[in-house]
Amino acid sequence: MYKTRITFSYFKPFLYRSFSSSFSSSSFTSSTMTLKKERVCIIGSGNWGTTIAKIIGENVQRHNQLFEQEIRQWVFEEDYQGQPLTRVINTTRENPKYLAGIRLPDNIIAEPDLIKACRDATVLVFVLPHQFVRGVCDDLVTSSFSPDTKAISLIKGLDIKPNGITLFSEEIGRRLHLKDVAVLSGANIASEVAQEHFCETTIGSRADGQLFYQLFNTPYFRVNVIRDYVGVELCGALKNVVAVAAGISDGLDYGSNTKAALIRIGLMEMRKFGKSFFGGVEDNTFFESCGVADLMTTCSGGRNRKVAEAFARTGKPMDVLEKELLNGQKLQGVLTAAEVYQFLTARKMNHEFPLFDAVYRIIYQGAPLDTLIKL
Incomplete structure (x- = not known):
């Protein structure tokens, strides 16, 4: 459980231009050129993981003085039209199950063996559903x-x-004995990023974030690095609960005013949750891409909103709709809503987070859908 109070110093985003010039070939000395290059492994290969593989593969080629060119990506082996999915990816340069129509760089190698994929890696990128971490x-x-x-x-x-909250970045670090694990989150719908539609994202890092900036930043995927990794991670999780509320509102045809009100209330509850249980969370973080921007995007076009709308319109259980609508992807908001409810119940604080409480009661206790507007 993360409870230590830490004061984070917010700092300005790194500038791509200044980085690229500082890492230009003319600025390298012979001693610098002998430094060992970083070897990257991507752990996960769903819709978002495949999109990230495209970005990383291209950036590694662009910054070949910093990174080994081959990128191994661990892919959970599945059958795709009678062939192993890894074979399909490596031969067609596409992941047709989770990101059809998007070509992957030639330096991305799909690997079904997790240990082999991570062998000799010096940079690990975790991008998989949190229930598998x-x-x-x-x-x-x-x-x-x-x-x-x-x-x-x-x-x-x-x-x-009920007895506490664990950040997955810290859980990864603890289990694998790593010093620092950074966090990336933002208003980043995978299909739009894959099509190179401009967006922003936020990286929270206690250490120097320059390497991750080089790994992720592109002209269409603009990276801002801040110190508040806790706030970045909290926003990325809690916004999914608000998206469920937004989807239910859409399913009830309540319109834009109601949805905007629920988003505002949800943002305030996200902030209050962070401030109440994590002493170092910065207000500025909620105005980053990981905060209000991701909340707006998720509540208008994300998978949690989509399934919640179908739940309100059809009355089908969430797990059934997940299978019908998400092509193997997983919902996060429903599970997080249950976990938040149990955590708050143990502290008798549900009344202080009425939107979070209402989402849980609608999904799990059969409360009327209009509970959302009776907060």
Whole structure:
């Protein structure tokens, strides 16, 4: 459980131009050129993981003085039209199950063996549903990563139990004995990023974020690096609960005014949750891409909103709709809503977070859908 009070110093985003010039070939000395290059492994290959592989593959080629060119991506092996999915990806340069129509760079190698994929990696990129994090980390414990291995979590979720909250970035670090694990989150619908539609994202890092900036920043995927990794991770998880509320509102045809009100209330509850249980969370973080921008995007076009709207219109259970509508992807908001409810119930604080409480009661206790507007 993260409870230590830390004061984070907010700092300005790194400038791509200044980085690219500082890392230009003319500025390198012979001693610099002998530094060992970073080897990147991507852990996860769903819709978002495949999109991130496209970005990383291209950036590694662009910054070839910093990174080894081959990028291994761990892909959970599935059958796709009678062939192993990894074989399809490696032969067609496309992941047709989760991101059809988007070509992957030639330096992305799909690997079904997790241990083999991570072998000799110095940078680990975790991008998988949060319910699988512990199992993956348990499988990697024997890999004996160097404490200097860098890692970043793109996982949007929290491990919330009645007795406390665990950030997945910290859980990864603890289980794999890594010093610092950064976090990336933002208003980033995968299909739009894959089509190179301009957007922003936020990286929270206690350490120097320059390497991750180089790994992720592109002209269409603009990165801002801040110190408040806790706030970045909280926003990425809690906004999914608000998106469920927005989807129910859409399913009830309540219109834009009601939806805007629910989003505003949800943002305030996200902020209050962070301030109440995590002493170092910065107000500025909620105005980053990981905060209000991601909340707006998720409440207008994300998977949690989509399934919640169908729930309100059809009355079908969420798990059934997940299978029908998401092509193997997983909902995060419904699980997070249950975890938040249990956490708040243990502290008798549900009344202080009426929107979070209402989402839980509608989904799990059969409360009337209009409970959302009776906060």
